[in-house]
Each structure stands twice: as C-alpha cells, then as structure tokens.
Amino acid sequence: MSGTPELATVEVDRERCQGTGYCEQLAAEVFEVADDNVAGVVGEVRTEEELKRVREAEDICPTRAIRVRLRAPGTTRPPA
Amino acid sequence: MTRPGLLDIAVITSFAEADEILKSRNFMQDQLLEPSKAPALQGNLNSLHGVPHFQRRRVESALFRRSSLLHFEDDILIPELRAALRRLAGRAGGAGRVRTPDLPLLVRSALVRASAALLGLDLADDAAVDRLVGYSTTIAEGRDVIWATRDQTAVVNRVHAAWKQLLEDLYLPSRRRRERLVEEYAAGRLDETELPVDLITVLLRHPEALSGPDGADLIAHEVGLFLTASVNTTTVATPRTIEFLWRWLEEHPEDRARLDDEAFLRRAAQEALRLHPTVPYLLRQATTDVVLSTGRAVARDELVRIDISAANRASSVFGADAAEYNPHRRTDVSRPYGLSFGGGIHMCIGLELTTGVQSVTAEERTAGMVIRILRELFAAGMELDPENPVRLEPGTTQRKYAAFPALFTGL
Numbered sequence: 409m410s411g412t413p414e415l416a417t418v419e420v421d422r423e424r425c426q427g428t429g430y431c432e433q434l435a436a437e438v439f440e441v442a443d444d445n446v447a448g449v450v451g452e453v454r455t456e457e458e459l460k461r462v463r464e465a466e467d468i469c470p471t472r473a474i475r476v477r478l479r480a481p482g483t484t485r486p487p488a
Numbered sequence: 489m490t491r492p493g494l495l496d497i498a499v500i501t502s503f504a505e506a507d508e509i510l511k512s513r514n515f516m517q518d519q520l521l522e523p524s525k526a527p528a529l530q531g532n533l534n535s536l537h538g539v540p541h542f543q544r545r546r547v548e549s550a551l552f553r554r555s556s557l558l559h560f561e562d563d564i565l566i567p568e569l570r571a572a573l574r575r576l577a578g579r580a581g582g583a584g585r586v587r588t589p590d591l592p593l594l595v596r597s598a599l600v601r602a603s604a605a606l607l608g609l610d611l612a613d614d615a616a617v618d619r620l621v622g623y624s625t626t627i628a629e630g631r632d633v634i635w636a637t638r639d640q641t642a643v644v645n646r647v648h649a650a651w652k653q654l655l656e657d658l659y660l661p662s663r664r665r666r667e668r669l670v671e672e673y674a675a676g677r678l679d680e681t682e683l684p685v686d687l688i689t690v691l692l693r694h695p696e697a698l699s700g701p702d703g704a705d706l707i708a709h710e711v712g713l714f715l716t717a718s719v720n721t722t723t724v725a726t727p728r729t730i731e732f733l734w735r736w737l738e739e740h741p742e743d744r745a746r747l748d749d750e751a752f753l754r755r756a757a758q759e760a761l762r763l764h765p766t767v768p769y770l771l772r773q774a775t776t777d778v779v780l781s782t783g784r785a786v787a788r789d790e791l792v793r794i795d796i797s798a799a800n801r802a803s804s805v806f807g808a809d810a811a812e813y814n815p816h817r818r819t820d821v822s823r824p825y826g827l828s829f830g831g832g833i834h835m836c837i838g839l840e841l842t843t844g845v846q847s848v849t850a851e852e853r854t855a856g857m858v859i860r861i862l863r864e865l866f867a868a869g870m871e872l873d874p875e876n877p878v879r880l881e882p883g884t885t886q887r888k889y890a891a892f893p894a895l896f897t898g899l
Contacts, residue, residue, distance in 0.1 A: 424822045427511045428833045433542055445511045468549045470835040471822070472847055 416453045416478050418462055422446050424473035431465035431474060438462055447473070497771070497793045498786075503802035503827070505780050506794045510770070510831030514778045517834055518771035518791060531700020532713040534834060540699040541833060547690055547697040548710075551606060552837060554845055556685060557854045560602045565857055569598035569864050577899035584897065587873060591730070591894040595861055596723045597621050602857065603718040606841075607711050608686030610662045619657060626650035627712065628720040651712065659708055663688055687714055717838055721766040725842070726861050727878075727892050729760040732813045734872045743815070747866040750855055754843060756815040757858045758825040761843075762806070763813060764887050765796040765828035800826030869898025 418438060420431075427445030431438075435458060437451045453459050453476075466474040500506050509515050516537050533544050550556075572594050580586040588594055600620045604611050611617050630647035670692045672678035683689055691698060691707045700706045733756045737744055746752040771793055774786045786792060803810045805821055817824065825843070829836040836842075844856030855863070872878065876893035 421822070426832050426835055427513075428835070429513075430542065430545070430833075434546075445508075445513070464546075467553065468546060470837070470839060472845070 412454050413481070414452045414454060414479055415456070415459045416462065416476050418449050418453060419475045419477075420447045420449055421471075421473045421475070424471040426471055426473070428470065430468050431462075434465045434468070435461040439465065497791045499798075500792050500794045501798035502782065503799040503805050505782055505784060506796070506799040506827055507831060508780055509772050509786075509792060509794060510827065510834070512778070512832070514774060514776050515772040515786075515792075516775055518773045530709065531698075531704050531706045532709045533837070534713060536699070537833075543697045543699070544710075545833075545837065547694045548687065548837060550690060551685065551687060552841060554852060554854060556606075557841055557845065557856075560606060560841065561854065561857060561860050564605050565598055565602040566860055566864060568601045569595070569861060572598055573864070573868050573896070573899055576896070580899070586896045586899050587876075587893060588896070589876070589891070589893050591865075591870075591892045592723050592727050592889060593621070595726050595865075596625070596719060598861070599719045599722055599857070600624060603715060604658075606686060606718060607714055608662055608666060608684055608688030609658045609711070610665065611658070616658065620654070623650045623654040623658075624715055624719045627654070628716060628723075654715075655708060659688075659711055663692075663707065666692055687711060714838075717836070718841065721838075722842055722857055722861075724766045724888070725757065725761055726858055727889060728764050728887065729757045729858065729862060730865070730870070730872070730894075731878055731892075732756075732760045732763070733815065736813060736815060748863060750859055750863065752815060753859045753862045753866075754856070755817070755824065757843060757856075757862065759813050759815050759817060761828040762800045762824065762826040763797065763811075765800065765826075767828070767830075768795070768797055770794045770796060770830060794827070796827050800828065865894075867898065868896045871895045871897065 420439070425446045427441055427447065429441045429447070431447050432441050438449060438453060438458065438461075439447050440450045441447045453462050459476075462474075462476055466472075466476045500509060517534060533541070533548065536544055576588055576594065577586055597617060600617055601611065603609075603624075604617075604620060609620065611620060626646050627650050629643050630651075666684065666686075666689045669678060669683055670689065673680060673683055683693075687710060688707055691710060698706045700709070736756075743752070771791055774788055774790050774792070777788050778786045780786070800806070801810045806817065806819055806826070823829075829839045829842075840846075840854065840856065842856050842858050844859060845852060845854040847853055871894065873893040873895045876891070878889060878893070879891040881888040881890040
C-alpha cells in the first residue's frame with residue numbers, strides 16, 4: 409500500500425518485552441513474537457481499526473514495551 | 489506439612505534460566521497451593537493459559553488504565569490513609585510523638601478501601617471496612633500457609649471460614665447490585681457512564697472471558713485472587729521497604745533529604761521487592777521437552793520451582809553487591825525489581841498499580857500505591873520505634889512481621 413498514509417509509528421523496546429504475545433494476538437499484521445520470545449514490528453498501521461488495536465496493545469503490555477506515536481496527517485512512506 | 493513433593497521439585501536459582509522459563513511458551517503456570525488448602529484458586533487468571541488467559545487478561549486490563557490508577561491513588565487510597573493518620577493523631581490527644589503498634593494494619597485499612605473499589609465490593613461503613621480487613625488478613629494466611637512450619641490445618645480451616653463470610657457478607661450483595669445495573673444498561677435504561685468500573689462489573693459484562701471449572705463462581709474466584717494480590721502483597725511490601733530503607737538511612741543519613749523524592753522512594757521499594765519478593769516461589773510445568781539456553785534440560789510434564797529471591801540476587805545482573813540493599817543501585821536491566829512481579833504472560837497485572845506507570849512522558853506517569861503510601865507516611869514524620877523494634881513472625885520461612893510498631897513526629 410505504498411503511498412497510503414501511515415497513521416502511526418510503532419516501536420518495541422526489546423529489553424522490556426516479556427514476549428507475552430498480547431500485541432500479536434491483538435494486531436498480528438503489525439506485531440510478531442520471534443523465536444527468541446521478543447516482539448517485533450512487522451507491519452505498518454494504516455487504518456483506524458489497526459490503530460485502535462495497536463493502541464490497545466500498547467496499553468495491555470505489562471512492561472510498557474510498546475510505544476505508539478501518531479504521525480502527522482499526510483505523511484507517507486516512500487514506495488519500497 | 490508441605491505439599492507432597494514440593495521440596496523434591498528442581499529449584500531454579502539462575503536469573504537467566506528463571507527469566508527464560510517465565511517468558512517461555514513451553515511452560516505452563518502451576519499452583520503452589522493445593523485447591524483444598526486455599527479457597528477458590530481454580531479458574532482464576534493465574535491458572536489460565538492460552539486463549540482463555542488472554543481473553544480474561546484483556547478484559548481485566550481495562551481496570552488498570554492510567555485514569556483508573558490515578559482514581560485509586562488520588563480519590564481513595566490517599567484520603568483514606570490521611571483519615572487513618574488523623575484518627576491516630578486524635579487518639580494520641582495532640583501529643584508530639586504518636587505511636588502505632590501495628591503500621592501494616594494502618595496501611596491495610598487504606599488499601600482495603602482502594603482494593604474494594606477495584607474489585608467492586610461495596611463497603612457501606614467503617615464497620616464493613618474493618619470486616620474486609622479481617623477477611624483479607626485471614627485469607628492471606630491461606631496463600632502463605634504452604635511456608636508454615638507449624639500445623640497448617642487450623643490455618644486452612646480459618647481461611648475457609650473467612651472466605652465463606654466474605655462471600656456472604658460483601659461479595660454476593662455487591663454482585664447482585666451490579667447484576668441489576670448491568671441488566672438496566674443492557675435494557676437501555678442506564679447510560680454506560682453510570683456503570684461502575686470494577687472487576688465484578690467488567691466480568692459480568694464479558695461472560696465470554698469466564699472460562700473455567702463448571703459450576704464455579706469464577707467471578708468470586710477472581711475477586712479472591714485480586715483481593716490477595718492487591719491488598720496483601722502491598723501490605724507486605726510497604727513495611728518491608730520501610731524496614732530496609734530505615735536501616736539504610738541509619739548508615740546514610742544524608743538520604744533523609746530524599747524521603748519526599750518519588751524516584752528515590754521507588755528505587756527503595758524496588759530494592760526491597762527484589763530482595764524479598766512477596767511471592768517467593770513460582771511453579772512452572774514444561775509442556776514439552778525443553779533445553780534452556782544454559783543447557784539445562786527439562787522434560788515434558790516436569791515441574792520446576794523458581795526461587796525468585798535467589799534469582800534476584802544474581803551478581804551478573806545486579807552487581808557484585810546484589811545480595812545487599814542499595815536504593816541507589818543502577819543496573820542496565822529494565823526491571824530493577826527483578827522477577828518479583830513474575831514474567832511472561834503471567835506477569836503481575838497490578839504491577840503499575842503498585843509501583844506506578846513509568847512511561848516515557850512525564851504526564852503519563854503515576855506514582856504507584858506503595859510509593860504514594862511511603863510519601864504520606866514519611867511526610868507525617870514516620871520513624872521506626874527504637875523502644876519497640878520490629879519483630880519477625882516465627883513459624884514461617886517467609887519474612888513476615890509479628891510486630892511492626894512505628895512513631896510519627898509530624899501528625
């Protein structure tokens with residue numbers, strides 16, 4: 409979906425991550441827990457529905473390892 | 489009498505192994521206590537796994553949002569604690585130095601009100617608060633009974649009786665009131681904003697999150713878990729912090745100037761929790777053959793007992809003086825409290841209720857109940873009573889207090 413505005417940037421603090429997988433269960437298109445039991449960001453947030461679930465993931469994370477920052481409207485990523 | 493085989497279970501004392509096991513999806517939670525010895529453990533959040541656990545946790549996490557945490561701290565805990573301190577001052581008749589023989593009891597009564605709000609237990613008056621204090625104290629003995637070195641039968645019987653009384657006296661009336669409110673809301677006769685935000689109401693509204701043994705009142709079981717976790721652990725953690733911090737201050741009097749510094753008090757509390765976790769052991773069972781990163785092999789169905797206190801004293805993680813108390817400890821680890829709040833999917837849901845939200849931005853932070861209590865007590869001039877020292881309770885392997893007197897010079 410190159411050119412579609414990305415609504416937020418998402419980061420996971422690897423040191424804080426407990427590998428609960430709550431984020432993956434809430435937003436599998438954005439988060440994935442790797443074999444080392446640490447979550448990583450594998451996708452982008454492009455819909456309001458995804459943003460809602462990613463926000464919930466940020467909230468439910470027991471160690472606040474997830475950080476969601478809204479992007480300014482109209483910001484897009486360059487096509488791959 | 490301890491649980492058969494408990495002492496035969498392999499003990500994990502390595503921080504790295506403990507951390508890996510707690511995070512691993514190849515280990516399941518197990519209970520230290522036999523169900524017959526502690527009421528209503530079955531089907532609570534701690535005993536669930538996989539999808540049922542996530543469903544329950546997701547629903548209950550709504551209770552621990554920042555706005556709720558601030559409400560518990562600002563609107564309930566601190567006013568109640570200040571009222572308790574005023575009552576203490578009143579009983580002393582205006583004397584300069586006010587003594588209390590039981591600081592944990594004073595803290596517990598404030599915590600009980602905050603916990604009751606979290607759980608959804610209606611407390612009509614001070615007498616109801618006192619009864620809940622009594623119930624929670626007795627029920628806490630059930631969680632600790634496995635560490636008792638004396639006969640456990642009498643304790644277990646008291647715990648069962650207290651649990652039954654709690655259900656009849658406070659839980660069932662509170663639940664019935666909330667059932668009526670939820671019905672009114674479902675029928676469109678009540679706005680959502682008029683519904684309480686508490687554990688009983690949240691679970692009534694989300695029956696899909698209640699999977700567990702048939703016929704069990706799982707909401708009651710959850711109330712029991714949260715009551716123990718919210719009241720008893722904080723009631724234990726607070727005096728422990730005070731005891732260790734006080735000893736530190738005797739050797740480092742310059743730190744008395746920091747007793748209103750939230751960050752210092754948090755580190756003080758985290759150090760006490762690290763060295764003396766309120767839950768000293770966690771049991772896990774391997775769901776498959778596992779070889780840990782250290783090379784330790786754990787067979788499928790094998791139980792391991794994680795010694796949290798030992799793991800938290802790893803010098804590789806916390807420094808060469810890891811066995812000592814140091815509120816100025818600096819480590820690279822993101823959890824200065826070590827594994828005292830567990831890890832992985834069962835990491836304590838009340839972590840931020842206890843020690844605060846430590847987000848990146850200042851406006852998102854909260855202090856946490858332990859730190860708020862400490863600030864209030866030190867602001868009231870709390871000191872340990874040199875004429876009546878703290879005494880540990882015999883007959884248990886846990887660090888419990890038989891007596892914890894305190895002085896206040898600023899009431």
